[in-house]
Amino acid sequence: MQRNFGITNSPVLKKQEKSLEIVRDNLEEGVMGEAENGGVIKIDVSIEEGSAEEAEVVFHENKHQEEMNATNADGEPLLYYDDNKVIDNIANITYTRKDGNLINDKTGETFEEGHKKLPHEIRAWAAGEKGKSAFSKKNVKLKNK
Numbered sequence: 001m002q003r004n005f006g007i008t009n010s011p012v013l014k015k016q017e018k019s020l021e022i023v024r025d026n027l028e029e030g031v032m033g034e035a036e037n038g039g040v041i042k043i044d045v046s047i048e049e050g051s052a053e054e055a056e057v058v059f060h061e062n063k064h065q066e067e068m069n070a071t072n073a074d075g076e077p078l079l080y081y082d083d084n085k086v087i088d089n090i091a092n093i094t095y096t097r098k099d100g101n102l103i104n105d106k107t108g109e110t111f112e113e114g115h116k117k118l119p120h121e122i123r124a125w126a127a128g129e130k131g132k133s134a135f136s137k138k139n140v141k142l143k144n145k
């Protein structure tokens with residue numbers, strides 16, 4: 001099922017509102033949301049529509065999306081994803097993607113994709129928390145279009 005949202009009253013999301021598309025999908029177990037290159041955010045079908053949890057996932061994934069769309073002074077995306085690599089140009093870390101893991105190219109440290117200790121995930125979780133609390137205080141509305 002496909003559904004588009006208009007997300008109002010959020011300075012973070014306002015400028016992207018037109019290009020942000022939110023799609024419900026049956027995602028892999030344990031995965032609540034996915035940000036795809038090209039402005040699509042996928043949300044797992046288990047998450048209730050209009051809930052604070054949904055707001056959290058949207059803001060979390062939107063943070064990834066924002067970083068993928070923004071560039072630094074060298075013209076590189078702040079966050080880059082492809083099938084083999086993840087490059088975090090904010091924390092200056094390059095990872096190799098393998099079997100659902102991200103391996104730090106410098107240190108060899110391995111984390112599961114989406115692990116809360118990864119710097120780009122820390123940033124996204126912080127954005128998700130902010131979105132959730134703003135939603136709970138009714139400063140943010142998720143509405144059907």
Ligand SMILES: [Zn+2]
Nearest residue numbers: 064114121124
């Ligand atoms: Zn994430």
